[in-house]
Amino acid sequence: MILRPLAVSLLFLVAAATQASPLAQDEHFVLVRLQSRQNFSDLAQTWLGDAGHAWQIAEINGNQAQLAGQLVAIPRKPVNPTSVYVDGYRVLPILCYHQFTSKDTASHPLEITARAFEEQLQYLVTNNFQILTFSDVEKILREHQPIPDKAVVITVDDGYRSVFDVAWPILKKYGVPATLFIYTDFIGAGSAMSWEQLQRLASSELIDIQSHGKSHSSLSRLPEDKTAASYATRIQSEIDGSGAAFRKHLDASPVYLSYPYGNSSKTASELYQRAGYELAATVTRGDNTVFSDPYLLHRTMIYDSHNLSDFAEFVRGFKTKNLR
């Protein structure tokens, strides 16, 4: 019987010895000793709430080898929230896909073969890219979080069935998250996914389903939008229509938008903002920085004609510039 309290005490001792307790701390940093079998990811998980922030610890500790007993400084808040350095600045590539095929060749430029898609994901995983979700992007833009080293966002527009049949198994295989933007009028049509398939994707940890409008009509002002009022009414009906379908079938309201054809306007952005949308993305290629307009994010379309070296260039997350 006497052994039981002894075992419990020992358990605490072992836990204390293997758990980093702060050696010193102030408003900027917490200093801990790295325990055996512990690394920066563990510290980031414990102290910053996200293992993905390990790069912030590595940065302030000179990217040194992670050895048991060494002192490690953990920043209480990001040391460089704007991700601008004297030799350049970080950008966040957001990739945009549409359709996939399990055949050997794609039948049109917007279709990517399963092989090419897998190669691209493999490239990201083997090169230790952090694949962020749109809610991570929201944190970066709204909460002034830095852009992580080697980060990328994957998005898929429209809601074609090939996302479920071809892309989804590959995303699952590599544990890669993606944001799916659907236009609700399309769902259930010939080559589109069904709501049941979308519900299955939504219940996974990896897929976030968001809005691509209701009818896929352009959200910029068109010649047939005779007055500003009729134009606003058209946009509002897109917002209401897609929102209602989301609530009915997915029991959720979308908060991120991908503009159909990548077209937007000040009116459209404002109406979506008023409807509770937090971010919106175009298909205009460009750099997303921490200062980007949250309602005009740039995305890079991935075409069948792109090879792996094009892809590697698209996901390069650092713009070199002399800013001394």
Next chain:
Amino acid sequence: MNIPSLIRPVVWALLVSLVVACSNMPPERESRAEFVEQQKNFAQSLRSEGRLADSRSLWLTLLTLDASDSQAIEVVAQLDQAIARRVEDAWRKGESAYSRGNTRDGDIWMLRVLAAQPGHEAAQQRLAKSQSASAQSQQRDKSLAENRILLARKREAPGGVNEKIKAFYREGAYQQVLDSASQISGVAGSEVGDLVRKSHIALADEEEAQGDWKLALSHVQGAIASDPIAHDPLLSRAASLRGQLSDSLYKEGLMLMSDDLTAAIDVLKNSLFYNPYNQSAKRKLQQAQKLEANLRRIQGK
């Protein structure tokens, strides 16, 4: 077996873990000294590279360890002064560039402000404003270009042909739309081009419903060609129809195999013309060609 005898191995395991955990660690004093030396070296090298903000952050970690570290206090003060000078200079130059209307240079100077002082709020706001304006202007240009295309589609074709075509379209006389439009040249991008495209699609729907993949495909291709648009979704429909047509020809080829080998070969070749990746058709064609060669050899004998 009683409880103490169950617990004993657990206690031993915990003791061993504790000893291993502690024995792997260098003494704390050693770790502290190592940390101080390493951070100082790294901070000094960053400072010499002009990375003042990064260097400052590293010196701050030493102040976390020992708030009375006089060297760290002094260097942080020096760095603060140097950073303030850099920020002031870059901010002034940036503002001057913006006031001259040179947004590009203004942005670069604001980035320099942030490289010197990462949390500089005003520089962030300046860059956010500038990036938003640039993205909005890109959007405006894109919308204007697309609206120009849409307006061009509303152009009238000469000689009242346009009205006739519209009337045919309203009546659902799609083939007549195509016949009349064939008399006009260069309909792409016009309203007639739009009606031709829609008529081809309507006819493709009819043919597909009747199982005539070949005619359906020809109408889809006609629609694509009549009014070309970027990333045409009809391309995927054409691909799907090619697949269906290839499969249907493959089945026809299979049926012909026992009656007319030459015809079967022609049909299977046709199947592969529409879908070169139809593996079943490929295998069956090879089989048919081999069979035909054997027959010829036998007949030759």
